[in-house]
Amino acid sequence: MPSYSGFHKKTRQERLDILMQEKTFTPEALETLNTDRNLPEPIAGQMVENHIGTFALPMSVVPEMLVNNETYTLPLVTEEPSVVAALNYASQIIGKSGGFATSVQNRLMIGQVALYDLPDLEEAKATICQHKAEIIDLANASHPSILKRGGGARDLRLDIKEDFLIVYLLADVKEAMGANMINNMLEGIKPYLVELSQGQALMAILSNYATESLVTATCRIAFDRIPGGQETAKKITLASRLAQVDPYRAATHNKGIFNGIDALVLATGNDWRAIEAGCHAYACQDGQYRGLSSWSIVDDQLVGTLTLPMPIATVGGSIGLNPKVKLAFELLGHPDAKTLAGLVASAGLAQNFAALRALVTTGIQAGHMKLQAKSLAMLAGAQGDDIEIVAQKLREGQHTNLEKAKNILEELRKNQP
Numbered sequence: 001m002p003s004y005s006g007f008h009k010k011t012r013q014e015r016l017d018i019l020m021q022e023k024t025f026t027p028e029a030l031e032t033l034n035t036d037r038n039l040p041e042p043i044a045g046q047m048v049e050n051h052i053g054t055f056a057l058p059m060s061v062v063p064e065m066l067v068n069n070e071t072y073t074l075p076l077v078t079e080e081p082s083v084v085a086a087l088n089y090a091s092q093i094i095g096k097s098g099g100f101a102t103s104v105q106n107r108l109m110i111g112q113v114a115l116y117d118l119p120d121l122e123e124a125k126a127t128i129c130q131h132k133a134e135i136i137d138l139a140n141a142s143h144p145s146i147l148k149r150g151g152g153a154r155d156l157r158l159d160i161k162e163d164f165l166i167v168y169l170l171a172d173v174k175e176a177m178g179a180n181m182i183n184n185m186l187e188g189i190k191p192y193l194v195e196l197s198q199g200q201a202l203m204a205i206l207s208n209y210a211t212e213s214l215v216t217a218t219c220r221i222a223f224d225r226i227p228g229g230q231e232t233a234k235k236i237t238l239a240s241r242l243a244q245v246d247p248y249r250a251a252t253h254n255k256g257i258f259n260g261i262d263a264l265v266l267a268t269g270n271d272w273r274a275i276e277a278g279c280h281a282y283a284c285q286d287g288q289y290r291g292l293s294s295w296s297i298v299d300d301q302l303v304g305t306l307t308l309p310m311p312i313a314t315v316g317g318s319i320g321l322n323p324k325v326k327l328a329f330e331l332l333g334h335p336d337a338k339t340l341a342g343l344v345a346s347a348g349l350a351q352n353f354a355a356l357r358a359l360v361t362t363g364i365q366a367g368h369m370k371l372q373a374k375s376l377a378m379l380a381g382a383q384g385d386d387i388e389i390v391a392q393k394l395r396e397g398q399h400t401n402l403e404k405a406k407n408i409l410e411e412l413r414k415n416q417p
């Protein structure tokens with residue numbers, strides 16, 4: 001078993017060597033790791049219109065994240081320096097208290113056909129209900145390959161909202177996110193719905209409000225594992241309540257959660273806009289935007305829970321195209337979609353713990369500016385060993401900005417041979 005002690009202080013090559021001791025990489029993944037292979041231009045050019053190049057972001061790992069008694073290496077893609085450090089910190093503390101437990105209640109995607117201009121809304125609803133089985137068969141006939149995989153359309157639900165009759169189709173899309181699959185099914189049933197309702201169809205499209213794909217992550221942290229102990233734990237529960245009652249705080253509380261979630265979603269090549277849209281809608285489910293996580297004290301432990309829609313995929317979209325995404329799945333050990341959903345929720349909860357702990361104790365600026373110092377040093381033009389020298393001098397000062405970084409670098413260069 002490799003030692004991850006002091007992992008963040010090692011060189012990139014040392015980190016890769018440690019990962020390679022533990023993981024059995026395919027030759028392709030090894031090449032990606034060793035040569036920093038990126039999305040090839042010809043593939044990128046086929047993925048989007050008006051392509052002119054590719055755009056890189058740092059990729060990192062948080063090793064040893066304990067979820068459901070298994071240890072995972074989480075790949076993260078983010079430009080924000082403090083995200084990886086915070087997630088690493090939280091995952092170590094939570095790991096020492098038993099790690100995360102996750103559960104996936106269901107994994108169905110929802111699509112909708114909106115009907116309007118109906119002579120009689122209630123009658124149209126009743127008629128469509130009578131033909132439910134036929135409509136489900138028609139949906140399956142529009143994307144038959146998913147049946148062979150054990151998935152397919154499962155249910156129809158109807159709702160009247162003002163003068164719209166909305167038909168919701170629920171489908172098991174197995175390992176995919178299912179947008180195209182559901183859209184095929186909806187397009188397939190649309191003409192029949194129009195015929196049955198004697199109205200018109202305004203649109204047929206997947207809903208990103210994936211309330212039938214909920215995942216929950218929980219953790220229980222012993223007071224003596226939390227710096228500041230019970231006092232800090234109590235303040236974290238207060239911070240959790242604040243995010244329930246104040247939307248201004250809730251938005252920032254949830255942004256912190258998404259620092260972890262987006263980094264993992266992006267690394268796995270998933271549609272992060274879809275995940276964000278669904279989760280923010282869920283945060284507002286009772287009409288007020290609220291924090292997605294909750295923290296409470298049970299016995300001598302701080303208990304955190306995060307429930308959110310997580311229609312994350314392991315196949316489909318651009319997932320198979322980017323070598324770095326393939327590498328991310330190798331690092332994760334090729335989880336299925338439900339397992340990956342649990343890992344994403346755990347990353348969100350860990351990130352939330354780290355942010356709340358910092359906020360209710362030292363504040364987040366100390367840690368942020370410590371990491372930001374390196375970026376400022378590089379922006380000022382520092383290279384190689386000078387980056388850490390300038391960053392260190394910045395950290396020693398009261399206030400850091402680009403001007404100070406430039407001055408420090410200028411002084412340093414004057415004194416260099």
Ligand code: NDP
Nearest residue numbers: 145146173174175176177178179180181271274315316317
């Ligand atoms: P794809 O269209 O790539 O479909 C996934 C395909 O993967 C399936 O058609 C299936 O093909 C194949 N597959 C292989 N193995 C499996 C498996 N085990 N389980 C399920 N499918 C499997 O992707 P999605 O339908 O998932 O759509 C996602 C894409 O749609 C994303 O790129 C997203 O950005 C985009 N999108 C998002 C929208 C939104 O969020 N509102 C709207 C429209 C598009 P087969 O069974 O035929 O072999």
